[in-house]
Amino acid sequence: MGRLFGTDGVRGLANADLSPELALSVASAAARVLVEHAGGGGSARPVAVVGRDPRASGEMLEAAVCAGLSAAGADVQRVGVLPTPAVAFLTATLEADLGVMISASHNAMPDNGIKLFAAGGHKLPDAVEDEIEAHAARPAQPAERPTGHDIGRVADVPDALERYLDHLLSSTPDRLDGLHVVVDCAHGAASLAAPRAYERAGARVTTLAAEPDGWNINEGVGSTHLEGLCKAVVAHGADLGIAHDGDADRCLAVAADGTVVDGDQILAVLATGMRESGELAADTLVATVMSNLGLHLAMQEAGISVRTTAVGDRYVLEALREGSFSLGGEQSGHVVLPAHATTGDGLLTALRLMSRVAGTGRSLADLAGVVQRLPQVLVNVPVHDKAAVKASPDVAEAVATEEAALAGHGRVLLRPSGTEQLVRVMVEAPTEQTAAEVADRLATLVAAVR
Secondary structure (H helix, E strand, C coil), rough: CCCCCECEEEEEEEECCCCCHHHHHHHHHHHHHHHHHHHHCCCCCCCEEEEEEEHHHHHHHHHHHHHHHHHHCCCCEEEEEEEHHHHHHHHCCCEEEEEEEEEECCCCCCCEEEEEECCCCECHHHHHHHHHHHHCCCCCCCCHHHHHCCCEEEEEEECHHHHHHHHHHCCCCCCCCCCCEECCCCCCHHHHHHHHHHHHHCCCEECCCCCCCCCCCCCCCCCCCCHHHHHHHHHCCCEEEEECCCCCCCCCECCCCCCECCCHHHHHHHHHHHHHHHHCHEEEEEEEEHHHHHHHHHHHHHHCEEECCCCCCHHHHHHHHHHCCCCCEECCCCEEEECCCCCHHHHHHHHHHHHHHHHHHCCCHHHCCCCCCEEEEEEEEEEECCCHHHHCHHHHHHHHHHHHHHHHCCCCEEEEEECCCCEEEEECCCCCHHHHHHHHHHHHHHHHHC
């Protein structure tokens, strides 16, 4: 059996890979392990915050998680359907020992997942996840289980959404009066929160995909399906559009003319604004190796350094903490602002982006135009042995030769898949044709390695 925790918690087909029994055991194990790490959290008994996205299986898994937590002696503060970053925020503000979000993010409805947050709303290190996995494999024995008054209780937090909205509004520099935004909520966790947040900030809001029924989450909508939002922004004559994923920890944007503004461009808009206001610590932005070279060139022109990490928001978070930096994110739209959130927050990102538009009086297209994205080609190459490709001197020499030929106007990245015998060949170049030709040459060489 592989590792239970993936790059973003436990995820799988609900009621098959991710069964209620597994959810119960993971929740119970997490309560025991995280409370041990927190030294008891300073409370008489551990407290856990539990939220979910609106997919149908979340009801079942929420019940199992709450049962597992209370069986381990934890009191549960149930916050209902809320974005993942709201659960992280409430874990911190309610001074809980543990936060649990039941969501499969942008995945299709049949999937679901369990994301865990430690005290303070921070994501878990790999070592702690390994401890939880070990505990889950060995369920508590009858003698170890609390009884009587020591069994945990489950209660709802009726003002959970209001607390989160107040936090978002307090983190928004400029009001959005006069802006018209179309927001695609992916029939997900943002469906209630996002329109309310943007309206409270002063925007006129047109909503799309904000009617979750348990089955329609991410179904042809949201940040992975931008076509409908692009058309709606133009049709409504809106200033911009915002697209969230199922749990609203990310956002992408659409300019008034219907063109997509990706995570790299959002980062550039925020970084330049934060540098002007003195908020950008060490004049440094954290991004992953998948960010377009156009972002690096734009930041260089703006006098902003870029710290590069491996792919994954957990690596962005690690770099932000280690360097005490104030902004980081991914091309996919995960953006982290550590002064205001412990994890990626799509609503916070959208509010800060729209605040920059409102505060400058410039259009989103104009602000995002600072990044001239280079054509990017990505080829997934099936291989016999990923390690052999990484160690191949012929591959290394070919990559160096291709990068030298691009002469600073492009780049090459070879990245082994974390789960499959694949090597991802990514090439950026001044033209789509050049990028495709370089990618094809390298892909042919990589596929032949034995």
